[in-house]
Amino acid sequence: MAQYTRVSGSVGLITLQSPPVNALSAAVRQGIVDLMQRALSEPEVKSVVICGQNGIFCGGADIKEFGGQMSGPPLIPMIHAIEAASKPVVAAIEGIALGGGLELALGCHYRIAHSKARVGLPEVTLGLLPGAGGSQRLPRLIGVPAALDLITTGRHVTAAEALKFGLVDQITDHNTVNVAVKFAQRVADQPLDARRISTHPCLCPSDVAVLFEEVMQRVRRTARGAIAPIACVQAVRAAATLPYNQGMERERELMATLFTSGQARALQYFFFAQRAVGRWSMPSGARWDTSKPRPVHKAAVIGLGTMGRGITVALAQAGFSVVAVETQEKQLMEAKQAISGMLERGAKRRGVAPALDKINYGRNIQSVADVDLVIEAVFEDMALKKKVFQQLSAVCKPSTFLCSNTSGLDIDQLACQTRNPELVVGMHFFAPAHVMKLLEVVYGPKSSPLAVATAMQLGKKIGKVSVAVGNCRGFVGNRMLKPYLEQALFLLEEGATPEFVDQVLEEFGFAMGVFRMSDLSGLDVGWKVRLADGLAMPDPTMGQPTRLRQGRRYSPLGDLLCEQGRFGQKTGRGWYQYDKPGSQVAKPDPWLHSFLDEYRARHALVAHRIDHQEVLERCLYSMINEGFRILEDGIAAGPEDIDVIYVFGYSWPRHRGGPMFYAATVGLNKVLERLEHYYQAHPDVPSLQPCHLLRKLVASGSPPIQKWREVIKKVRSQL
Numbered sequence: 001m002a003q004y005t006r007v008s009g010s011v012g013l014i015t016l017q018s019p020p021v022n023a024l025s026a027a028v029r030q031g032i033v034d035l036m037q038r039a040l041s042e043p044e045v046k047s048v049v050i051c052g053q054n055g056i057f058c059g060g061a062d063i064k065e066f067g068g069q070m071s072g073p074p075l076i077p078m079i080h081a082i083e084a085a086s087k088p089v090v091a092a093i094e095g096i097a098l099g100g101g102l103e104l105a106l107g108c109h110y111r112i113a114h115s116k117a118r119v120g121l122p123e124v125t126l127g128l129l130p131g132a133g134g135s136q137r138l139p140r141l142i143g144v145p146a147a148l149d150l151i152t153t154g155r156h157v158t159a160a161e162a163l164k165f166g167l168v169d170q171i172t173d174h175n176t177v178n179v180a181v182k183f184a185q186r187v188a189d190q191p192l193d194a195r196r197i198s199t200h201p202c203l204c205p206s207d208v209a210v211l212f213e214e215v216m217q218r219v220r221r222t223a224r225g226a227i228a229p230i231a232c233v234q235a236v237r238a239a240a241t242l243p244y245n246q247g248m249e250r251e252r253e254l255m256a257t258l259f260t261s262g263q264a265r266a267l268q269y270f271f272f273a274q275r276a277v278g279r280w281s282m283p284s285g286a287r288w289d290t291s292k293p294r295p296v297h298k299a300a301v302i303g304l305g306t307m308g309r310g311i312t313v314a315l316a317q318a319g320f321s322v323v324a325v326e327t328q329e330k331q332l333m334e335a336k337q338a339i340s341g342m343l344e345r346g347a348k349r350r351g352v353a354p355a356l357d358k359i360n361y362g363r364n365i366q367s368v369a370d371v372d373l374v375i376e377a378v379f380e381d382m383a384l385k386k387k388v389f390q391q392l393s394a395v396c397k398p399s400t401f402l403c404s405n406t407s408g409l410d411i412d413q414l415a416c417q418t419r420n421p422e423l424v425v426g427m428h429f430f431a432p433a434h435v436m437k438l439l440e441v442v443y444g445p446k447s448s449p450l451a452v453a454t455a456m457q458l459g460k461k462i463g464k465v466s467v468a469v470g471n472c473r474g475f476v477g478n479r480m481l482k483p484y485l486e487q488a489l490f491l492l493e494e495g496a497t498p499e500f501v502d503q504v505l506e507e508f509g510f511a512m513g514v515f516r517m518s519d520l521s522g523l524d525v526g527w528k529v530r531l532a533d534g535l536a537m538p539d540p541t542m543g544q545p546t547r548l549r550q551g552r553r554y555s556p557l558g559d560l561l562c563e564q565g566r567f568g569q570k571t572g573r574g575w576y577q578y579d580k581p582g583s584q585v586a587k588p589d590p591w592l593h594s595f596l597d598e599y600r601a602r603h604a605l606v607a608h609r610i611d612h613q614e615v616l617e618r619c620l621y622s623m624i625n626e627g628f629r630i631l632e633d634g635i636a637a638g639p640e641d642i643d644v645i646y647v648f649g650y651s652w653p654r655h656r657g658g659p660m661f662y663a664a665t666v667g668l669n670k671v672l673e674r675l676e677h678y679y680q681a682h683p684d685v686p687s688l689q690p691c692h693l694l695r696k697l698v699a700s701g702s703p704p705i706q707k708w709r710e711v712i713k714k715v716r717s718q719l
């Protein structure tokens with residue numbers, strides 16, 4: 001939908017009307033086509049302004065239309081007709097002009113932007129390229145290097161940056177539409193030939209071939225298997241090397257491949273999944289839209305180790321007053337220095353003043369008496385955390401929310417230490433906490449909707465993607481990680497090497513394979529948990545063979561490495577070797593290979609050839625199976641929650657949509673069949689036994705992922 005008004009006698013004003021972001025739906029495109037014709041046919045109208053209602057120019061093509069049959073006027077001829085118009089057309093950009101929205105503006109003869117507007121071509125993040133002429137017009141307007149940057153990253157730029165690039169003609173702090181109308185009146189009689197971007201030559205630097213080669217190499221290195229960034233480079237190269245019409249033909253060919261690709265489907269699913277997690281619900285029926293958060297002005301962080309420091313920085317950078325408590329004098333001094341450094345570096349990068357004055361440091365827990373919310377980040381030890389929660393409950397105002405950054409301990413046990421267990425939730429950050437986008441907000445059986453809503457809102461304010469999840473060992477992320485890690489170890493026992501397993505997972509798209517990741521985060525972390533669980537110390541009196549513990553297959557490989565002091569990067573040895581402790585360059589370690597040979601011999605394990613498919617299927621399907629159990633148990637409300645957690649917290653490749661979307665892509669019947677196969681071969685590994693929900697979904701004809709919630713509801717009602 002679009003509206004037409006005549007303003008100041010001679011300007012035709014076309015207003016896009018399609019809340020919430022004025023996306024270019026079929027109806028909006030039809031409106032633009034019709035109203036442009038009207039403006040061109042009215043003799044009194046000398047120029048045209050296009051704007052969007054409610055202070056938003058246009059959020060681009062309507063992504064919801066992509067999955068179905070496209071109808072209505074296509075974008076490319078619509079934009080061509082605007083550019084070819086005999087009367088000047090001015091885009092009045094408020095709020096955002098993204099994707100097709102910016103392409104529409106590039107078809108106009110002039111662009112006026114509000115100083116607070118943002119523009120960009122984010123199609124690459126949806127598995128596409130700017131396929132309505134954007135890949136051909138943008139380099140002609142702002143030059144090849146800047147266009148390559150914007151198109152391959154999809155980043156949004158401010159109006160000021162857009163002006164610097166020459167992407168907009170003017171910026172204003174006033175009413176953009178009024179300014180654009182006056183501008184349109186002024187240029188009504190100006191010749192238009194030089195304003196049609198498609199007729200411009202594409203200005204290239206002299207070393208353009210070298211530039212494309214460098215960018216292509218960088219993009220291939222960082223794309224982790226995503227195809228859209230590569231197609232984006234190819235499209236811009238066409239703009240740089242071909243006449244406009246041939247460039248448009250190349251853009252069309254590349255877009256046609258991307259548009260129907262599985263990666264585009266995955267990325268578009270993920271776009272909506274990210275938004276869906278904000279609409280959280282709890283099994284009690286409490287929901288995001290009926291639960292009001294309470295404002296938080298002042299927060300506290302208890303424990304200034306790596307996690308506590310990152311959380312303090314995240315809070316201070318977002319403008320919160322923070323009381324940062326560390327009881328040990330030496331640690332407090334070190335933390336203060338480290339936090340100041342992090343704040344200063346962050347501020348320098350963002351061109352703002354460091355928020356040093358937002359933090360008050362203290363050694364005494366009494367200093368948190370007046371805060372609205374506390375995040376406990378002490379060592380991962382239940383006895384210690386319980387003590388801290390008892391102290392907090394005694395010291396804080398009765399209304400203070402008490403949150404724990406535990407990565408998997410029982411929130412309910414902590415809540416039980418306090419006067420107001422309904423105000424206790426988990427806030428599980430991921431390291432480094434000031435950088436990683438994910439926050440798991442964990443509700444226990446006693447947590448109130450108020451506490452969940454408040455933690456979710458705080459997460460949003462500090463720039464996190466927050467996902468509300470139920471309370472169980474490891475919550476969602478770490479619970480699913482367990483079978484994945486376990487399979488990786490079993491594969492080593494059976495003949496694989498860490499390098500091979502990592503290579504397969506990295507080729508799949510993970511930023512790091514499981515063993516390189518384990519070396520980075522430290523092998524001792526999991527070892528301590530297994531020791532506490534009585535797993536890492538086999539009880540000889542029970543007469544169990546070393547590789548069967550608590551009734552199931554167990555690999556002590558990680559424990560054996562820890563016993564040798566091989567904790568990963570920090571000790572210079574782990575699953576790999578490093579030049580020195582702290583170095584990040586992992587090299588295969590002949591010692592480890594001999595150790596594995598000896599281990600297999602000692603346990604009479606015959607190494608067999610493990611192929612690519614077996615590594616992927618066993619690691620990923622066991623993890624996915626746990627994801628289905630999590631859905632069945634109601635720990636996650638839907639598959640989107642799991643997928644968002646895995647992409648933002650565990651480097652799952654976004655162009656594969658997340659583990660649950662991947663399962664749907666592979667086919668649930670195939671996942672089920674392969675799990676059955678592996679479980680038959682390894683009956684002592686319960687995580688390979690296909691779970692009830694997976695069987696139920698397959699029996700229901702493997703419905704699309706958007707319909708899983710209905711089946712989950714049915715399964716849960718039968719429990």
Ligand SMILES: CCCCCC/C=C/CC(=O)SCCNC(=O)CCNC(=O)[C@H](O)C(C)(C)COP(=O)(O)OP(=O)(O)OC[C@H]1O[C@@H](n2cnc3c(N)ncnc32)[C@H](O)[C@@H]1OP(=O)(O)O
Nearest residue numbers: 020021023059060061062063064098099100122131259275
């Ligand atoms: C061969 C065929 C050729 C076809 C050529 C087609 C060419 C297409 C090029 C494109 O234009 S692709 C789309 C490019 N645009 C984008 O990627 C923008 C996506 N949107 C955003 O980044 C953000 O939503 C925003 C616009 C910056 C606003 O952010 P904000 O945080 O304010 O709100 P949200 O919660 O993100 O969004 C609100 C609401 O709006 C929905 N939505 C946003 N953009 C679109 C869109 N382009 N299409 C459809 N729906 C959109 C979003 O999903 C939210 O709704 P929900 O119900 O909460 O999910």
